Amino acid sequence: LKTQIEKNLDSVKKRIAEAAVRSGRDPKDITLIAVTKNQPVNDIKKLLELGENNLGENRSKELLEKIEVIGTKPNWHFIGHLQRNKVRYIIPFVCLIQSVDSVSLATEIDRRAREINKVQDVLLEVNVSGEPTKAGFHPDEIESKAEEIASLKNVCVKGLMMMAPFIEETELLRKYFARLKKIFDNLADKQGLQIEMKYLSMGMTNDFEVAIEEGSNMVRIGTAIFKTPGGDIYA
Numbered sequence: 001l002k003t004q005i006e007k008n009l010d011s012v013k014k015r016i017a018e019a020a021v022r023s024g025r026d027p028k029d030i031t032l033i034a035v036t037k038n039q040p041v042n043d044i045k046k047l048l049e050l051g052e053n054n055l056g057e058n059r060s061k062e063l064l065e066k067i068e069v070i071g072t073k074p075n076w077h078f079i080g081h082l083q084r085n086k087v088r089y090i091i092p093f094v095c096l097i098q099s100v101d102s103v104s105l106a107t108e109i110d111r112r113a114r115e116i117n118k119v120q121d122v123l124l125e126v127n128v129s130g131e132p133t134k135a136g137f138h139p140d141e142i143e144s145k146a147e148e149i150a151s152l153k154n155v156c157v158k159g160l161m162m163m164a165p166f167i168e169e170t171e172l173l174r175k176y177f178a179r180l181k182k183i184f185d186n187l188a189d190k191q192g193l194q195i196e197m198k199y200l201s202m203g204m205t206n207d208f209e210v211a212i213e214e215g216s217n218m219v220r221i222g223t224a225i226f227k228t229p230g231g232d233i234y235a
């Protein structure tokens with residue numbers, strides 16, 4: 001008998017694949033990040049047994065606690081707001097910091113990565129909707145900031161990330177996702193800019209299909225994977 005997590009995962013993967021096909025792409029081109037924040041270690045282990053290997057956490061303390069128990073075999077993605085004074089603790093263990101939202105944070109990542117001879121892969125977070133409560137670079141400044149961050153030797157910019165606003169209007173969401181895809185393509189085409197635009201990380205439980213239809217190749221999904229049939233998340 002399939003466990004709830006297995007059923008949820010099957011369904012999420014099917015929906016990802018269908019959205020990929022609708023956007024004319026191979027489902028294999030979409031990377032699923034299973035967001036494990038607030039989830040018990042046993043459920044995360046079940047997920048790893050099912051073959052998932054990319055996990056996302058949004059707080060450094062929780063990330064480090066989970067790593068202590070689960071280890072560094074999975075790829076740990078940091079997806080939340082990162083304080084500069086926490087950078088050095090997580091740097092040895094994370095494969096991708098998706099939420100770089102300032103040059104000063106990137107500079108600290110560069111410094112701490114250099115200390116351990118690592119080149120840290122990062123994504124730059126863009127505040128596409130312009131909500132004052134959201135982190136991220138303004139779309140107008142992303143090109144110059146990307147250039148500045150790309151010059152740091154121990155930081156490697158691999159793409160862009162966004163959090164969409166919590167709204168119901170699919171067509172407005174679609175506009176935000178399309179706007180980031182355009183910024184992503186422009187940066188990728190930019191001559192002389194030493195960055196590889198590989199990952200476009202957008203889409204969560206409520207909006208991942210629209211995000212994929214608009215060009216996302218990395219989705220960060222928590223609730224849809226861990227929910228119980230009643231709609232609650234395992235406590």
Ligand SMILES: *Cc1c(COP(=O)(O)O)cnc(C)c1O
Nearest residue numbers: 035058079204205220221222223
């Ligand atoms: C929690 C979180 C997610 C996943 O959200 P769900 O709605 O549970 O899928 C994705 N990205 C970030 C940055 C998050 O903090």
